[in-house]
Amino acid sequence: MSEMLAQSGIFFDEVDKICILEPEVSxxxxxLKEECQIYTEKIDEFQKIxxxxxxxxxxxxxEVEKQKIKAIGARNILQSMEKQKENNQQxxxxxxxxxxxxxxxxxxQLNSLQKMEMEQNEVINQLMHC
Known part of the structure; x- marks a missing residue:
């Protein structure tokens, strides 16, 4: 009897409930439904991660961009300080x-004045000895 029903596309599951799918296909x-649900959960978890x-x-x-801007600013200050140092040095x-x-x-001028002083001292000495 169950073979005749099976040929008609009517089957009974493990609790003798009428089904239109074969128990194995069901x-x-x-x-497959459970695996799809697990797969969907894993995809959701992956998406969150x-x-x-x-x-x-x-x-x-x-943060890298902020640090890059700070580094550029520091480099500019350093270059400015180096130019200022060069200007001061010049x-x-x-x-x-x-x-x-x-x-x-x-x-x-000192040599000239010393020479002049010597000449004047000589003149004074000559005038004193005369």
């Missing part, structure tokens, strides 16, 4: 050159 369908990762990467990217070198030239002029 079991495979339920197994991926979203967390993307958020972390975005935060890290923003000014000091010019001042040294100026003072050296003034020293040479004063030495020449």
């Amino acid at each position: 079991k495979l369908t339920n197994d 991926a979203n967390k990762f993307i958020t972390m990467v975005e935060v890290l990217g923003k 000014q000091l070198q010019a001042l040294i050159t100026e003072k050296s030239m003034e020293l040479e002029r004063l030495k020449i």
Whole structure:
């Protein structure tokens, strides 16, 4: 009798409930449904993890960008300080050159005055001995 019903497309499951699918096909369908549900849950979990990762990467990217801007600013300040140092060095070198030239002029003037003093002392000595 159950074979005749099976040929007609009517089957009984394990609790003798009437089904239109073969029990094996019904079991495979339920197994597939459960596997799909597990797969969907895993996909959802993967999506959550991926979203967390993307958020972390975005935060890290923003922090890297901030640090990059700070580094550029620090580099610019350092370059500015180096240029200021070079300018100060050039000014000091010019001042040294100026003072050296003034020293040479004063030495020449000193020599001239000493020579003049010697000549005047000679004249005084000559006038005193006369």
